[in-house]
Amino acid sequence: MHPADVMIKVMASQIKDGEVFLHGLASPMPALAMFLAKLTHAPNMVYLAVAEGIDPDPEKFKLYPSSADPRHAAGCIGIGELAEAFDLAAKGKVDGMFLGGAQIDKHANINLTCIGSYDKPKVKLPGGAAAAYLSPIVKKLILWTTNHSKRTFVEKLDFKTGIGYEKGKDKKVVVVSNMAVFEAEESGLRLISVHPGFSIDDVLSEMSFEPIIDGYATTQPPSDEEMKIIQKLDPENVRYLEFKK
Amino acid sequence: MKDKLVDLDAAVDLVGSGDTLTFSGVSMVRKPMAFIAKLIQSGKKDFTIVDREPGMDFDILIAAGCVKCARAAMVGFELFGLAPNVRRAVQEGEIQFIEETCGAVVNGLRAGAMGLPFLPVKGIIGTDLVELHEKLGNWKIINDPFGGGEIVAVKAIVPDVAVIHVQKADRCGNASLEGSRFEDVYKAKAAKKLIITAEEIVPTDYFKENPEKNTIPYCYTTAVVHVPKGAYPTACPNYYPPDYEEVLRYLKMCREGKVKEYIDEFIRRW
Structure with a gap:
């Protein structure tokens, strides 16, 4: 099974029925996860997205390479400006947001800004998008990376674009990589599960810091029924484009 | 209401070198690409460009050497990769890049639209x-x-000029955004000058009969230009989707060091 599909299932399982979730640009897996949740265990979740359609119709949905593609809003119940979704988040009424991370540290803080220094970057990354704004104000932050490696899981970020674990806050931070699932807590990143097809050694040898390990599970992959849903939403496998060949 | 319909060249005359500009849309949706082609052709430069999550609009203006400073929360081509010319120009110190965050840039534009500091x-x-x-x-x-x-x-962010590509406008500058609006209404109201480029010019009666469709009324507008396919190769909802193949062709030519050739072709298209 492709790690994308396992990651989509993990992301979907973070969404509870009735919650309000938002995804931004360059977010094919979060979009599919939100639909998967809505079509299975969370029919009443509120779907907000960068294409600005509120609750688009999954029957009319097909995944395209730009998350803002207007066709992603097909069959929606209304237009919700992203600015309005940000207002809702400021009121504490956006439950969850998905963000990528070019670098992730053990507190699940993220860098999406630059490799090297800000003033003279070795690599200018696309930028944090809503990370700095939303990461401190949502209740669930779901971070993902398709590149589980020492370059991603770093001791020290080159730039702190978004905030992960925050002590004393009602905030859950989950990190979903192409190999494993983690959850941030005060003393670091706790390993929750390892995806089928990967070993604990694969996971640990590709991290620059040690996660907290205290028993872990095998990640639950999508069922045949769930795979059918994912495949129907993304018949051309756009979701795999994010992974290195 | 006055007639504000002009051609693209006359609209570009409203922009001065060194101006702060903002454009409609995000990523590969409703970017005023035709206007940007004419802007590059005009030879004006030293712009500061500001937006939430731009894409090819920023990348090609930077490739053409028109930009001094870029402000954005994110700029790239999503699954197709980093913005090659933004990346190169920033890494080589050719332009200043100010990373924004969505909530801040949106509310900076809103403050501009509200007349608040x-x-x-x-x-x-x-x-x-x-x-x-x-x-x-x-x-x-x-x-x-x-x-x-x-x-x-x-x-507050108060651009000198906002260029907003819409689906429908009348000759007086009443404009209708269909589907996703992004921050375009705030951009339009924040800027000192507003240029509307439109897929279709409709009679003013269209707005009199459907006043709720008038998302940017004429009193904000400086000039209107009729530009069918004016957002191409980005999308214009209800008119055309993004042309992903064309975006990929642009990126391929950038990678092969042929961006100048692409720019020549891009200008000739308009």
């Missing part, structure tokens, strides 16, 4: 963006005067 914006505190923007004078951490603790004050 700043707006308080939640979140952000604790990230490295704060120091950067405090140094530049764009943000300042203040205390909520009503006892809510520290909050970021984001200075």
Whole structure:
């Protein structure tokens, strides 16, 4: 099974029925996860997205390479400006947001800004998008990376674009990589599960810091029924484009 | 209401070298590409460009050497990769790049539209963006005067010119955004001058019969230009989707060092 599909299932399982979730640009897996949740265990979740359609119709949905593609809003119940979704988040009424991370540290803080220094970057990354704004104000932050490696899981970020674990806050931070699932807590990143097809050694040898390990599970992959849903939403496998060949 | 319909060249005349500009849309949707082609052709430069999440509009203007400073929360081609010319220009120190965050840039534009000097914006505190923007004078951490603790004050963004591509407009500058609006209404109202480019010019009666469709009324508008396919190769909802193949062709030519050839072709298209 492709790690994308396992990651989509993990992301979907973070969404509870009735919650309000938002995804931004360059977010094919979060979009599919939100639909998967809505079509299975969370029919009443509120779907907000960068294409600005509120609750688009999954029957009319097909995944395209730009998350803002207007066709992603097909069959929606209304237009919700992203600015309005940000207002809702400021009121504490956006439950969850998905963000990528070019670098992730053990507190699940993220860098999406630059490799090297800000003033003279070795690599200018696309930028944090809503990370700095939303990461401190949502209740669930779901971070993902398709590149589980020492370059991603770093001791020290080159730039702190978004905030992960925050002590004393009602905030859950989950990190979903192409190999494993983690959850941030005060003393670091706790390993929750390892995806089928990967070993604990694969996971640990590709991290620059040690996660907290205290028993872990095998990640639950999508069922045949769930795979059918994912495949129907993304018949051309756009979701795999994010992974290195 | 006056007739404000002009051609693209006359609209470009409203822009001066060194101006701060903002454009409609995000990523590969409703970017005013035809206007940008004519702007590059005009030879004007030293622009500061500001937007939430731009894409090819920023990349090609930077490739053409028209930009001094770019401000955005994210700029790239999503699954197709980094913006090659933005990346190169920033890494080589050719332009200044100011990384924004969505909530701040949106509310900076809203403050501009509201005629306010700043707006308080939640979140952000604790990230490295704060120091950067405090140094530049764009943000300042203040205390909520009503006892809510520290909050970021984001200075109003007032572009010299906003260029907004819409689906329908009349000759007087009433304009209708269909589907996703992004921050375009705020951009339109924040800017000192507003240029509307439109897929279709409709009779003013269209708005009289459907006043709720008038998302940007004429009193904000400086000039209107009729440009069918004016957002191509980005999308215009209800008219055409993004042309992903064309975007990929642009990126391929950039990678092969042929961006100047692409720009020549891009200008000739209009």
